[in-house]
Amino acid sequence: DGGITQSPKYLFRKEGQNVTLSCEQNLNHDAMYWYRQDPGQGLRLIYYSQIVNDFQKGDIAEGYSVSREKKESFPLTVTSAQKNPTAFYLCASSMSGSGNTIYFGEGSWLTVV
Amino acid sequence: DQQVKQNSPSLSVQEGRISILNCDYTNSMFDYFLWYKKYPAEGPTFLISISSIKDKNEDGRFTVFLNKSAKHLSLHIVPSQPGDSAVYFCAASASGGYNKLIFGAGTRLAVHP
Numbered sequence: 001d002g003g004i005t006q007s008p009k010y011l012f013r014k015e016g017q018n019v020t021l022s023c024e025q026n027l028n029h030d031a032m033y034w035y036r037q038d039p040g041q042g043l044r045l046i047y048y049s050q051i052v053n054d055f056q057k058g059d060i061a062e063g064y065s066v067s068r069e070k071k072e073s074f075p076l077t078v079t080s081a082q083k084n085p086t087a088f089y090l091c092a093s094s095m096s097g098s099g100n101t102i103y104f105g106e107g108s109w110l111t112v113v
Numbered sequence: 114d115q116q117v118k119q120n121s122p123s124l125s126v127q128e129g130r131i132s133i134l135n136c137d138y139t140n141s142m143f144d145y146f147l148w149y150k151k152y153p154a155e156g157p158t159f160l161i162s163i164s165s166i167k168d169k170n171e172d173g174r175f176t177v178f179l180n181k182s183a184k185h186l187s188l189h190i191v192p193s194q195p196g197d198s199a200v201y202f203c204a205a206s207a208s209g210g211y212n213k214l215i216f217g218a219g220t221r222l223a224v225h226p
Contacts, residue, residue: 042216104156
């Protein structure tokens, strides 16, 4: 069954802790993305990767880090430096290059307690 | 600076009637536009897209219209069904470089009997 798998679905973090959100895709897509959604707002790009071992900052990268060691995987770490980490996080992938449809995973809810 | 705007936060439509969701953009470099549908706590699902070389694209009950001179696009759903009740996001990208989508804030559609 092809798609994008995010885990965990729900995650609680204490202030000062780093947490890592997993994202795996079996669509053979070169490009992968992390977006964040806050209530009443559109999706904002955190990081993207067009190819293995390469990634770039998006519009709101501060307090986040990523790695792209495998084509299928693009984990996101939310560090303690992220001031407002509570949000809905969405991983996505697409064929590389502009004009290609981006497909999303089911999302992960992160709550800081 | 919002490059993609969905000025109606919500829309209520009777089942069987037409739903029209609107989206405006400011960046004349955008040449690819997409609509996504999103249910609560789920990832967005791709609905339909349109390239700037077209002014209309149709897929079943969904039609997207693009007016480049007005920098405006709209999504028509005919006939509307209760299962269409969701948040709809408009997104746009420009060719060249990586596949960066800019999202609007979304419009919540409620289809009632």
